[in-house]
Amino acid sequence: MLRLPPCSYLRPGSVDEAAELLAEHGETAMLVAGGTDLVPKMKRGQMEPELLIGLGHLAELRAVTETEEGGFEIGAGVTLAAVSGSPRLAAAYPAYTRAAALVSSPALRNVGTIGGNLCVDTRCNYYDMSFEWRQACGFCMKKDGDICRVAPASKRCRAIASSDTAPAAIALGASVVLAGPGGRRREVPVDDLYRDDGQYFLAMAADEIVQSLRLPPAGSWGSAYVKVRRRGTIDFPLAGVAVALRRSGLLVEDCRIVLTAVGSRPFDVSPAAGPLLGRELTAEVLAGADDLLAEVANEAAKVAKPLDNADLHYVWRKQMTRRAVEQAIVEAASCLPAPGGPA
Amino acid sequence: MRRAGELHVVGRALPRVEAAAKVTGSIAYADDIELPGMLSCKLLRSHHAYARIISVDTSAARAMPGVVAVITGHDLPVKYGIMPTCEDELALEHEKVRFVGDPVAAVAAVNEETALAACRAIRVDYEPLEAVGSIEQALVPPDDEPIHDYAGPANVHRLAALEFGDVDAGFAKAAHVREDVFFFEGNTHLPMEQHSATAQVVGGKVTLWSSTQDPHYVHRALSKVLGLPMGELRVVAAPHGGGFGGKCDPFSHEIAVCKLALMTGRPVKCTLTREEVFYTHRGRHPVLMWVRTGVDDDGRILAMHFRSALDGGAYGSYGPASTLYTGALQTTTYAIPAYRFEGVRVFTNKAPCGPKRGHGTPQPRFALEVHLDKLAGELGLDPVELRRRNYVKPFTRTVNWLRITSCGLSEVTDRVLEASGYEQRLRRPGHGMGFAVSSYMCGAGLPIYWNRLPHSECVLNVGRGGVTLLSGATEIGQGSDTVLATIVAEELGLGPGDIRLVTGDTGLTPVDLGSYSSRVTFMAGNAAREAGAKMRALLVKAVAEKEGCAAGEVRVAGGRIGVMSFEEAALLAEERFGTLSTRGSYTPPEGIGGRYKGAGVGPSPAYSYSAAVVDLDADERSGEIRVNKVWLGHDIGRSINELAARGQVEGGVYMGLGEALMEAQAYRDGLLRQPSMLDYKSLTFLDMPEVETILVETVDPEGPYGAKEVGQGPLLPVIPAVVSALHDALGVWVDEVPITPDKVVRVLSARSKGKEPRYGPKGFPEVPYPALVKVAPPDAATASL
């Protein structure tokens, strides 16, 4: 049986205390909430913390509250299942709850948290392997080695951003509250949480903790998340696209497009939606009649540079990114409030 | 033989006899065994694909607290292998490692963590050699030494070249000749249960509990490697969490725990990790195939030439048999008057391949059926009609001397076509339906090593302990126990739950070759039936004598023997005849195959027949395939337990779809690409379509109550039917499985550029085939039985 290497586990009394422990122990410590990402990686020697700082028991991380301005604040320790099973969140933020519902499998979503999914480790066929396999391969720069196996000339790690919920959160204009030692708090857009580097993919400080996700009022946004993967469940995204759309009257006023699993960070490619602005999303446009969606999708997917370090052929993954952009626009349009309804 | 109307439990959809133990978690699989003082064993495996071992230093490992024993190849220097012609394995290698995962040392320690840490502390000095990664590479002289020194040329393991009838003359007469090339990627069994073995030594005698499908062959290998008489070794097949052929070889971990238990005097257990299960493998061979068929104007086959090249991985395993199986069963569905088969198996530096559900036949079945579809298209013939014109007839003999008895090929065809509405289907974009047929053996006609023992024996005891059947057959989830209990129950007028089973234990049960080649129902079933019938006769005789009536007047049913309860009758019979113990055995009849070299592979006392229709939608942009439904008609002879039989069909369809669409054991630079259950794709609940199972009962003259196999056959036609349905949907041929969506997009893109709408291998390599062994086909009198 695969087992974890020995490590200690602390149960801090509060988020502040957790941040202080993190600051105190530095690189030897890691946070664990649901553990669904960390535990398998520890079993395979990809992560080797000596100390785990538990967050799962902290009630302050498990609250879902409506904010004064009419949005929602979701504690980082809320499970993916709780989010995807919430009718009021699903009504307001379909892209986000759909993304949460498409993470892994039901039993895992009962434990995996929304904070954990935002911070989920980047993935790579050369990295997500046992110690013995990586030893046979000669290791890579993300762990125990010094080169990138999929792109040996690359100066940085090319592991793939694999969070399903991050692109949805970014498209919806969400932010995260980060907690630091000494009661320090700061709020940053989710997009600012990431760096385009598979090894150092989180931009937050080493002693910071994602405390909550703040979603702005849903307003008249319609949104959708489309995930490309091999099977109907379990699998990580081979490409993922979140779209949020807003209309003024019948015309598109704003459209955000965010991609995941096509590089080392989620990519906000909203400028690609330019041709949609001021246009009416008629049934013909949504059916692809005048190539408008294709034009947007081609532009949006330009940033996608898949490599041979995930499932299926990388050319196909690029092609599917375009298709997923089109699908996500169509799906987001389908859940827009009726024109003339409440703004 | 009693007729169907007289059967009481045979054929009913009753629960499996061990079901309650499985739903309560009380059944103990191999890794659930705990013995006092038990040590844990881990194997150190090679991280080189191909390397010479310069030295192994175990001193640091031995010095670790908690480490009790460390062994290397020098402790187990005797070679073994499942087939006598290629005993090329060492439990632990000490000269060369031949694939990533090849075991080189074993540690017994107080717990698994310590054993693992000790393995990592063993220093192995390797001299890397140039690894061989493909069939093509294996066929040319290697840069370094060949992977094995007993075969060749180059890294060729095995060659076969057989001709039945005059193939050149057949092609010369043919109005149409077509050639195609196909590739079937390797895949693995992925049993839910990882292999596990525990050994204990008591009074100098070794007992091994293992998740094995054939304790008989493990027993034999242990005796050879450990140098102990068979009587000092006992191998018990533990309740089994899935085999599919992956637990049919004797394995390093099984041998290592026995050796370590002998050395330490303590029980030793080794349970593989999931990744190690991928290295242990023995799964489906990657096979490159070339087929040429000549037909007359009516589409009747005049000659066929089939070539296969198997990527065997690093060791022999069942390789010689696997090679011949890729050429043996083409003739059991189609009457081919002249047939030539040339096969080659090569060694490469990958985990060894072996038998997986359908052993060696799903690959050529895929090639043959798709080839016939293409041939039909070329002739302007309906693909079903082309097949029907060539179907074998019941009670005939094939050109390669296989004896066909009951054959429901036409009936399974009719039934799936009718149920699926295949011929009346409405066309819509992206939608397609495909059809294919197949057949499979009901047990191999010959054992794996030459011996004259019966293939299955059993002992049936009746006494105060109730009714106990001792059989060497192993329940691997396929329903072996339920089938045997049902047969005994039928003979004795009891219910299957009344029968106690002792199975798969070389210390307690008589010989049985094990659970492979779909042999249990037919062979162990016939043995159980014989023992049951003999017991029944004793009970009836005792009651008839007591009651003063004729034996024929004593009715056996519902727990009663005539006027008596079963228990009363059993007591009476024991008083009258002494200990009530009867025996049954089964040996396949003589003359079911030919007499040429290579004739040992293919013969079976009967063949099952399957037909499949697959209905799918394919997305022209993404290449994604959604299978909507599969209809599977199967000639089972007679179902012994309908619930279990349907379960086998559904499971076979599932595995066939997995192989058609996603399962692949593939490598990059000598390393497995997907050694985890996340990365090795298998169908989930959400990927599995509805299956409509149609059981056709042809009542085989030699099967128990007419029964034939159902464990392997239904997988076979599913794969080509998917390929055919995809062609129906999109008009492209994907001549390589699995058909992943990226391949579909590539072929569609090629077509849009005016290229051939086909994805698949371009050609077939030059193979140094030996001179053909020419075998005269059976004469007309022999051919019609």
Place this chain on the structure above:
Amino acid sequence: MPRPIGRELLRVQVNGEERELLVRPYATLLEVLREELRLSGTKHGCELGECGACTVLVDGLPQLSCLLLPAQVEGAAITTIEGLADGAALHAVQRAFVERGGLQCGYCTPGMVLAAKALLDANPTPTRQEIKEALAGNLCRCTGYASILDAVEEAARLLS
């Protein structure tokens, strides 16, 4: 060499019985159940959260015991396959799996049965699609899932 890490107290209810155990803080619930409590009905197929074989119910919800650390289940009520039957009487889900042939080798069965039980507790009349979605993380290599679907539907009938 990292310092040895001592065992810590875990208080947990397992199949209705209160247990106080000294466990390694990095031993997964799977190890605790199988090796400390000898409840070997909980199976391991991948130990990485990829197959569902080790599913148990934690406060009624299916979770993967191979991924759970002791601290995460402190004070929780855990149901394993051994705790489902009422004495000798099988739970309706177990009965349905037996009667409808919802198992072959049986190795995925404990996880499957528990996931099905949790579904039916939450949704007594699931559609076939809802059953598929609820059990989607539980892999089976034998049945092709068909008979498991039948069994869960049968269980819903038995429970209604």
